[in-house]
Amino acid sequence: MSELIQIGAARPKAPQPQDLTLRWSERAVEELEALKGHYPDLKSLILPALWISQREYGGHLPPEGIAEVAARLQRTYAEIEGVATFYSMYNTAHAPGRHMIEVCTCLSCHMCGAYRLADILEEKLGVKMGETTEDGVFTLHEVECLDACDRAPVIQVGPDYLDPQATLQDEGGEAKMRAWVDRLIDDLRSRPEPSSVRLADTVVQVHVRATER
Amino acid sequence: MAAVANVPLVKVSINDVEIEVPKGELIVESVKRLGLEIPIFCYHPRMKPVGMCRMCLVEVGFKQQDGSVRKMPKPQAGCTLPASEGMVVYTDTEPIHADRRGVLEFLLINHPLDCPICDRGGECPLQNNTMAYGPSTSRFIELKRHLPKAFPLSTYVTLDLERCIQCGRCVRFTEEISGDHDLAFRFRGADMQPSTFQLTDFESKFSGNVIEICPVGALTSAKYRFRARPWDLETTPSVCTVCSNGCNVWFDHRAGKFVRINGRANEAVNEEWTCDKGKFGHEHYNAADRPTQPLVRQGDGFAPTSWSGAYDPVLAAFAEGGDRVAALVGPRVSNEALFLLRRLFERAFKSARVSSNWRRTPGSGSVQGTIADVESGGPVLVFGTSLADDLPIVHLRLRKGATNAGARVVNAFSRPTEVDRFAAVSLHYRPGSELALARGLHGLLAGTGATAEAVEAETGVPADRLREAVEVLKEGGTALSSQGLYDLSDGPQIVEALAGIARATGGRSECWATGANEQGAIELGLAGEGATATLQACAEGRVKALWLVAADPFALHPDRALVERALETVEFLVVQSPVGSEALAYASVVLPTALPAEQDGTYTNCERRVQRVQPAVPPPGDGKPDWRVFSECLLRALPETPLFNPREVMEAIAAEVPAFAGCRYEALGPEGTVLGGNLLDTPDEPAMVGGQA
Ligand code: SF4
């Protein structure tokens, strides 16, 4: 919304539902149909449908992905966009890199050296928190408690929780972290599937019953 | 919220005064019974309370056995607090004042305080509440949130995100009232902004209402922007004459010029809403090309003249003209003017050729219930009309009936409309198959052996859908349509079939007018032979003099060629018009007249409710009210006492036209009166829209 705004300039019109290019795969449509039976009305289906859409649009939820959910649930674009932009795990603002590394910096992790871990990641990837590497492989994010304090400091990549198995207080803890970060980066580089797609799929599979798959 | 009959009463104490209120009534409403007020932002009596702004905090407690009051430790939001037995409420204590100061201080943290350049300044609830309850200085020295200002959300609505206090009224309006849900909150926390999807055009047909309900200057009118300050405006209660719903409005004007329209409450008609067509459809009051003095033709041009200079040739051309003189009337002419026009033609010109019907086929529709009945919850068949365009307020009522009272709606139209969003069954038929569908539905409902499959073959509506529709409608289904059906070549037969449907289900048959006083003309017997017949007679030279009354045939009649031929052929053409129109070029005499809010008169809306409009601004130049033009012509043409003011005209109408029996200005209550309703036994009470005629 940074464009300079002129009074009286006509706004573009939203597309008519019938003019949308629907991009969901057949499997996604089947999953949606299965989920419809789980809820009393289509409104309750917005969150799972957004996850399906995020998966189908490659781990990113662009306006088209939001519009497609609206069209499939027969609700208005604005309503779906409002829901999607409320939650931080829907990637509505921009497309994340192939692997989104989310570093927990909440209390337990902080005490165990999360910020040092974050510094190492920033240094090795050459980006700051919230940024994506130039080759588009990594996006770094700082997040609140991941509910895995026993593994502090912990990071999340897609559906996986990973930790260096060392804290800053340990003997040679920082060196261990560095070595682990190197291995982590190499390992992730070798994985072609975007982690946010894997995460979205995991969430969807939690909703869809085994018999409905 | 008014007391509902069978809700038990509970005793509550408000600021130590005991009163009885219906159980469950919101405290924010209960205090009004004592003449008190709780400051609010997000609460709106016509929408569900959400408790988002915390402005309405009150102290609440309960009486203990020993008579002492035990207060809850924290204040409660009065807008979400239902009254219950023994509740003790304080609205005016020191802690509450401190709370209100605190809430306002928070609300103002991000508010730009640009009141001097804000359109809302002077009528802004945020300004008022801050004046009454807020802190006088700010302690906030940090950077405020900065966002786009004057963002054009649509051609009508301008959004200033910095001023928004995130009360959600606008979002809830589109969700709960207009039903289009075009607005939603995007993002969260301090970044939360009400907006359309990707800031696309705000297309709602009722978008203007959010301007009025926004409690700050975040949503302002693009049309009214910077045209006046509220304290410079005069306002006159009026009725919108853009369509047949007859919404009650405030007509705001400044120095004799129209400025803006705001909704005015009338529970029987528009509650307090307006549609965009009405709210933004009064700009022609200020049009530059309005005729301002009588003109007579002189060669290729016109010569200005006096009113009597204009009457003489007119009366000479029409006198005793019989069948060879005719008049065509537009849809926005008052009852009084219509009646006098007919009298002028009958008595002075001996002609019955006065016609107000611009439809393709003749017909007078059907009115059996009222606008308010539409929301009662019974099943409804909407047939052949896009309700939000043709009868916008009826659309809102029907939606309310569907969402609040569980009314099941069947929507039959050739393309999707807004009604489909809440309809139980949508029947999209092939254009042109209206009659087949109406007859088919009638057959299915009346059980005359018709099959859904046969109807499907004729109309393209799937047989299953038809069966579903019959299921919905069979118990008391009301058929609701607009007289726009008469624009179809088989209009009368369709309306007849719809009446059959209503008979078969035991529901009402409603086929409502769409022009502001179209129904009034029908009641006054002015429908006549129809504009098409008259224009044809003109084109063939059978009519030598034609009088157009506030009617631009080029805009009202679909056949342009016929209109051109008629206006060229007719020997003498009077164009009596409040606004510039294409027909002026053909005129022999031009009579400048007043628009509805520039003259006194009554209008009959689609449910036959007669409502009075009084002059708010003067007509430009020498313009005269339509009724006065006819009254003056009658005075010149006939040796009888003419009627000198609209009040007398209405008395004459009541005496002569059975439908209007008992109708007097004094009997029109503040909400107007439905013809044939309780007119006869209304006691003398001053009309709210008073003033001398
Ligand atoms: S724009 Fe106005 S009505 Fe809408 S949320 Fe903001 S303050 Fe409330």
Ligand code: FES
């Ligand atoms: S603080 Fe990091 S997982 Fe709980």
Ligand code: FES
């Ligand atoms: S008016 Fe009660 S919380 Fe807003």
